[in-house]
Amino acid sequence: LISAPPVLTGAERLLRACRREPVDTTPVWFMRQAGGSLPRYLALRERYSVLEIAKTPELCAEVTAGAVEALEVDGAVLFADIMLPLEAMGVEMELTAEGPVIAHPIRSASDIPRLRPIDAAADLPFVLDAIRLVRVALDGRAAVIGLCGGPFTLAAYLIEGAPSRDQLRTRTLMHAAPEVWAALLERLTVMTEAYVRAQAEAGADVIQVFDSWAGALGPRDYARFVAPFARRVLEAVPGVPTIHFAASSSGILEPFAGAGGTVVGIDHHQSLLDAWERLGWDRAVQGNLDPAVVLAPWSVVEQEAQALLAAVGGRDGHIFNLGHAAPRDADPGLLRDLVAFVHEEGRAPRESGR
Amino acid sequence: MTVAPEVSLADRFLRACRGAPVDATPVWFMRQAGRSLPEYRRIRERASLLEITRDPALCAEVTLQPVSRLGVDAAILFADITSPLPGIGLPLEMVEGVGPVIDPPVRTRADVAALRPFRPEEAVAPLLDAIRVIRRVSPVPLIGFAGAPFTLASYVVEGRSSRDAHRLRTWMHMDPDGFGLLLAHLTDVTVAYLRAQVEAGVQAVQLFDSWIGTIGPWDYARFVAPHMRRLFEELSGLGVPTIHFGTGTAGLLGAMAAAGGDVLGVDWRIGLAEAARKVPGRPMQGNLDPVVLLGPWEQVEAQARWVLDQARLAEVPGHVFNLGHGVLPQTDPEQLRRLVDLVHQETSRERGR
Numbered sequence: 001l002i003s004a005p006p007v008l009t010g011a012e013r014l015l016r017a018c019r020r021e022p023v024d025t026t027p028v029w030f031m032r033q034a035g036g037s038l039p040r041y042l043a044l045r046e047r048y049s050v051l052e053i054a055k056t057p058e059l060c061a062e063v064t065a066g067a068v069e070a071l072e073v074d075g076a077v078l079f080a081d082i083m084l085p086l087e088a089m090g091v092e093m094e095l096t097a098e099g100p101v102i103a104h105p106i107r108s109a110s111d112i113p114r115l116r117p118i119d120a121a122a123d124l125p126f127v128l129d130a131i132r133l134v135r136v137a138l139d140g141r142a143a144v145i146g147l148c149g150g151p152f153t154l155a156a157y158l159i160e161g162a163p164s165r166d167q168l169r170t171r172t173l174m175h176a177a178p179e180v181w182a183a184l185l186e187r188l189t190v191m192t193e194a195y196v197r198a199q200a201e202a203g204a205d206v207i208q209v210f211d212s213w214a215g216a217l218g219p220r221d222y223a224r225f226v227a228p229f230a231r232r233v234l235e236a237v238p239g240v241p242t243i244h245f246a247a248s249s250s251g252i253l254e255p256f257a258g259a260g261g262t263v264v265g266i267d268h269h270q271s272l273l274d275a276w277e278r279l280g281w282d283r284a285v286q287g288n289l290d291p292a293v294v295l296a297p298w299s300v301v302e303q304e305a306q307a308l309l310a311a312v313g314g315r316d317g318h319i320f321n322l323g324h325a326a327p328r329d330a331d332p333g334l335l336r337d338l339v340a341f342v343h344e345e346g347r348a349p350r351e352s353g354r
Numbered sequence: 355m356t357v358a359p360e361v362s363l364a365d366r367f368l369r370a371c372r373g374a375p376v377d378a379t380p381v382w383f384m385r386q387a388g389r390s391l392p393e394y395r396r397i398r399e400r401a402s403l404l405e406i407t408r409d410p411a412l413c414a415e416v417t418l419q420p421v422s423r424l425g426v427d428a429a430i431l432f433a434d435i436t437s438p439l440p441g442i443g444l445p446l447e448m449v450e451g452v453g454p455v456i457d458p459p460v461r462t463r464a465d466v467a468a469l470r471p472f473r474p475e476e477a478v479a480p481l482l483d484a485i486r487v488i489r490r491v492s493p494v495p496l497i498g499f500a501g502a503p504f505t506l507a508s509y510v511v512e513g514r515s516s517r518d519a520h521r522l523r524t525w526m527h528m529d530p531d532g533f534g535l536l537l538a539h540l541t542d543v544t545v546a547y548l549r550a551q552v553e554a555g556v557q558a559v560q561l562f563d564s565w566i567g568t569i570g571p572w573d574y575a576r577f578v579a580p581h582m583r584r585l586f587e588e589l590s591g592l593g594v595p596t597i598h599f600g601t602g603t604a605g606l607l608g609a610m611a612a613a614g615g616d617v618l619g620v621d622w623r624i625g626l627a628e629a630a631r632k633v634p635g636r637p638m639q640g641n642l643d644p645v646v647l648l649g650p651w652e653q654v655e656a657q658a659r660w661v662l663d664q665a666r667l668a669e670v671p672g673h674v675f676n677l678g679h680g681v682l683p684q685t686d687p688e689q690l691r692r693l694v695d696l697v698h699q700e701t702s703r704e705r706g707r
Contacts, residue, residue, distance in 0.1 A: 164517070165517045166602075172682075175648055215623060216623065218622045218641075218643055219628070220660055248567070248605060249604075251604035251625065251628060252624075267605070268572070269606065290571075295527055323570065
């Protein structure tokens with residue numbers, strides 16, 4: 001048993017957990033914590049659209065940092081849609097309540113040249129400026145988490161054109177036209193490499209790669225068709241910890257983690273401990289409270305969070321999070337209580353060096 | 355138990371479901387009877403889907419089409435998951451390009467209370483007659499099926515096929531007791547429907563929980579598993595093997611298997627070896643991704659061998675080869691036929707070694 005370090009800042013806590021170094025208590029943040037039902041965000045939404053907020057550095061920074069103030073989380077994930085860089089590539093889209101809808105989906109080889117390369121500083125300056133502003137505003141209270149879509153998920157959005165249940169069109173193209181698939185993923189990968197590098201240079205402490213839909217594939221197809229591209233994205237920011245996340249990844253966990261990620265984000269459709277054992281204890285993990293739990297009464301939230309922390313048993317290298325995005329209607333007061341609970345319960349006694 | 359060399363084709367599928375030794379791995383395909391077959395499309399030119407399911411002779415013909423063309427080891431009754439719903443008072447229509455539409459859908463506890471009990475001989479008599487016809491002529495076992503309660507509920511509440519069963523899941527959280535009443539009623543429907551199918555002659559039954567992957571294990575345990583346990587308990591007295599299938603279930607397999615089913619049906623999003631690690635000692639059905647069949651034969655062959663390797667590696671006690679979900683309408687039946695041959699050849703050779 002190693003004695004707990006003195007009290008850490010949120011940023012230190014999260015970054016140390018990424019490297020599996022001892023921490024004073026379990027770091028915690030929530031996917032889609034910025035926005036949702038936070039009062040300040042709702043007030044801004046009366047005057048601005050989601051895209052206006054995301055594309056105005058001051059507003060984006062306010063929403064991003066505002067979540068840290070409201071919830072006391074250890075990570076500040078940027079309020080940015082993973083589709084933003086696709087827009088910079090020339091993709092016309094509309095953000096609907098159901099999700100993004102693409103005007104002209106990618107369906108054949110002739111559609112690919114339409115995707116132009118990006119210059120992150122020129123095309124997405126608002127993202128980079130927002131990161132700089134958040135960094136200054138937070139001053140280490142929380143780690144700044146940059147983000148991008150993973151290669152499968154970006155490709156699936158472009159091919160399906162609208163939210164879909166099982167990405168059938170995408171998987172069909174992958175098998176029926178593997179050369180089109182490879183050409184598309186090559187372009188998306190080059191773009192994403194540039195995008196995450198720019199975010200790291202602007203000051204992102206951590207990058208989370210959201211390959212949310214990769215679980216639509218089986219392990220063999222993931223390894224063949226996606227892993228080589230995901231690996232390049234995850235290796236694009238040496239020195240900056242990466243979190244590699246997919247929803248419903250239980251079936252592809254080995255090749256998915258094999259592609260990289262300092263931390264592997266585990267969704268709530270699997271047991272965190274079982275997943276961690278499959279990955280090996282020398283890998284940091286993030287997760288995985290069922291987002292549906294935070295819609296339940298506090299007694300249930302407390303019981304489920306307690307059970308998760310007890311299972312982890314104070315092992316180093318755990319970042320507490322939900323298994324997927326926080327529900328938009330989650331009560332901010334309850335989320336704040338959950339953060340306080342994780343910090344309190346995660347404090348002692350921690351077992352290090354396992 | 356040793357393998358008798360004269361093990362008949364008819365036994366291969368049923369034996370694998372029981373985890374007994376077989377001469378070769380049995381194979382059938384979900385939605386094997388349907389749009390991928392030209393002979394089915396010809397029938398559809400003169401009869402709608404509902405008309406087929408309400409005409410015993412036509413239903414039997416369609417059910418058996420893939421048996422003769424593809425050489426599969428089992429037939430599955432041609433019907434729709436929503437077929438029993440008119441019998442409990444829900445108006446059902448098949449809309450081209452949409453699928454089954456239920457209007458008005460079930461939205462309140464009062465709607466649930468208004469649902470009628472299910473009386474199979476009144477509600478689905480033509481399907482039961484079709485089963486009797488098929489049993490007289492089929493060279494292979496006949497599988498009956500029904501939608502599992504959660505999946506039926508998603509149609510009943512959403513009114514149609516939905517991407518994420520959002521309305522149903524919201525109901526589940528906001529009014530767990532009302533949701534429970536709905537699932538209890540649909541469980542009764544499914545039990546009665548499958549019992550009638552077995553009495554008419556089906557030799558195995560598959561539960562399709564196609565929408566269950568929209569919820570996590572925690573919700574499954576609280577809201578769905580109690581109904582599934584009762585369902586399988588009530589089916590256990592029927593004396594036929596049960597196949598428990600869902601999609602998007604890589605993280606739910608343990609909980610589903612605990613709820614019941616002699617065979618666990620697995621979709622393509624997980625390797626069978628990992629599935630068997632989660633649920634050891636259970637016969638498994640699956641799990642080639644249906645989209646692979648839209649690519650070149652070499653890839654079909656490679657992926658099918660990989661599936662067989664996974665089953666072998668995992669020492670699955672009984673493996674029923676299938677796709678991870680239904681045959682896609684644009685699939686070339688020739689690919690399916692070659693796949694059946696490949697599975698039989700690969701697995702009989704390996705057993706001869």
